[in-house]
Amino acid sequence: MNKYFNYFLSVNFAVVLLCFFAFAIGIATFIENDYGTTTAKALIFNSWWLELCLILLCCIFIYNIYKYKLHKIQKLPVLLLHLSFILIIIGAGLTRYIGKEGSMRIREGSLNNQFVSETVFLDFKFHDNKTEYVGQKPLLLSSLSNNKFIIPIKFNQNEISIEYVDFIHDPVDEILLNQQDGDDFIELIFPKENGGMKSEYIIKNGIRRFQDLDFSFNNQSGDIKIFKTDSVFQFVSSYDVSFMKMSDQSNGLLNANQTHIFNQKTLYTINGKNFVFKNYLTKGLLIKKSNSIKNDNSKIDLLKIKLNVNDLDTIIDLYGYKGLVSPKTYLSLNGLFISLSYGSINYSLPFAIKLKDFQLDRYPGSDSPSSFASEIEVIDKDKKFDYRIFMNNVLNYRGYRFFQSSYDNDEKGTILSVNKDRVGTFVTYSGYLSLLLSVIFVVISRFSRFNLLSKKLK
Structure with missing residues (x-):
């Protein structure tokens, strides 16, 4: 037993662990490049086995x-x-488990005392008209990792569980045809914001919202009501509609609140919003699939969960992503009122920050920014002071550090990165200081190997 104990605490095993650690970090770099930072964190950086490796070291x-x-x-x-390695490892652990990170948006002339978390949470609340149960679970989900989780909850006399079903990054609709219990759909084509086209589907008797307009199919609600009579498709719009036939480029204007033929291969425009009627699909099953396996934090995620309350369950779709405080989904199940959301959460600051002016400079003759800065005012009860945040000039106040990160597209607002990690930062920097001192003492200490070798050369 002592033989194995001595080996696992030996220098030789430390070398093995260091090589393994370096190899894992190298693999993580390739994963991050191909599949995104979130996937690299889920598979390697935040994995239990990498933590175990560091603990053993x-x-x-x-x-x-x-x-x-x-x-x-x-x-x-x-x-x-x-000591330097010990402190750096401990500091990293403190940063991960007790530190807070996020981003803060402020518009010119506005105050803000909240920042949005870097971590994504499953937020849930249960209420029975008397008491409530509130909880949050931090999640790190990706297209490649094992995302499974189950959250058992005991609330008064209620047995509740929240169980992972599926995770889809950048979900898009897809129709599976020739399904025995399938439904009828119409397929509409809309332009994407970043170029290209995308298909959207409306189930028979359903209604969906696209481009700030409500489209319905065989439903009397909506801004654009589409219906099928025998084999002819027609529609009624609450707004005037311009059209252009793709076959002969003929165009015209269709009056609002009147019935018109809904033709395929025709470009319709309502309030500057374009769409095309592409197809009518029968016996179809609408599913969600991922449009990209690379986790891009700017694209929305779909988390499917199974909620069970006293042996009665339901499947719930939650949409969100890092940096977005998602709206809550409300429902009632087996006598309980429930709210759920997936995404970032708001952290409150013990003070407020006002953006007085955002400044952006560009390279001469170019639209590329050369530098940008935020002129802010910190308001902490009766205490106020001005500060300028820019690259390499960080606001450090009451344990919070604010970095200039980005800005709004109209250049009227700033985006600050926020970090609260006083203890972890202190321990980690102490490790760096210890490492620096070790190098210095190697050179100046009369007991060091360096000094002994230098004496032999004299």
Whole structure:
């Protein structure tokens, strides 16, 4: 037993762990490039086995301090080197588990005392008209990782569970045809914001919202009511509609609140919004699929969960992504009132920040920004002071650090990165200081190997 114990705390095993750590970080770099930062975190950076590797390294360093009596003055450089790695590893752990990160948007002339979390949460609340149960679970989901989780909840006499079903990044609709229990759909084509076209589907008797307009199919509600009579498609619009036939480029204007033929291969425009009637599909099943396997934080995610309340369950779709405080989904199930959401959450600051002016400079003769800065005012009860945040000039106040990150497209607002990690930062920087001192003492200490070799050369 002692043989294995001594091996796992030996320098040789530490070398193996360091090589393994370097290999894992190298693989993570390729994963991050191909599949996104979130996937790299889920698979490697935040994995339990990488944490175990660092914990074992930390234990080996501590054990070797005792084993080789590094506390003696003659071995001070080696002691400082060991302490530096120990402190850096502990600091990283503190940063991960007790630190807070996020982003803060402020418009010119506005105040803000909240920032949006970097971490994504499943937020849930249960209410039975008397008491309520509130909870949050941090999540790190990706297209490649094992995302499964189950949250058991005991609320008064209610047995509740929230269970993972599926995760779809950048979900898009897809129709599976020739399904025995399928429904009828119409397929409309809309332009994408970043170019290209996308298909959207409306189920028979259903209604969906696209481009700030409500489209319905065989439903009396909506801004554009589409219906099928025998084999002819018609529509009634609450607004005037211009059209252009793609076959002969003929065009015209269709009056609002009148019935018109809904033709395929015709471009319709309502209030500057374009769409095309592409197809009519029968016996179809609408599903969601991922449009991109690379996790892009600017694109929305779909989290499917199964909610069970006293053996009665339902499947719920929750949409959200990092940086978005998603609207809540409300429902009642088995006598409980429930709210759920998936996405970032708001953290409150003990003070407020006002953006007085956002400044952006460009390179001469170019639209590329050369620098940008935020002139802010910190308001903390009766205390007020001005500050300028720009690249490499960080606001450090009451344990919070504010970095200039980005800005709004109209250049009338700023985006600040926020970090609250006083303890983790202090421990990590202490590790860096210890590492620097170890290098210095290697050079100047008369007991160091460097000094002994220099004496032999004289």
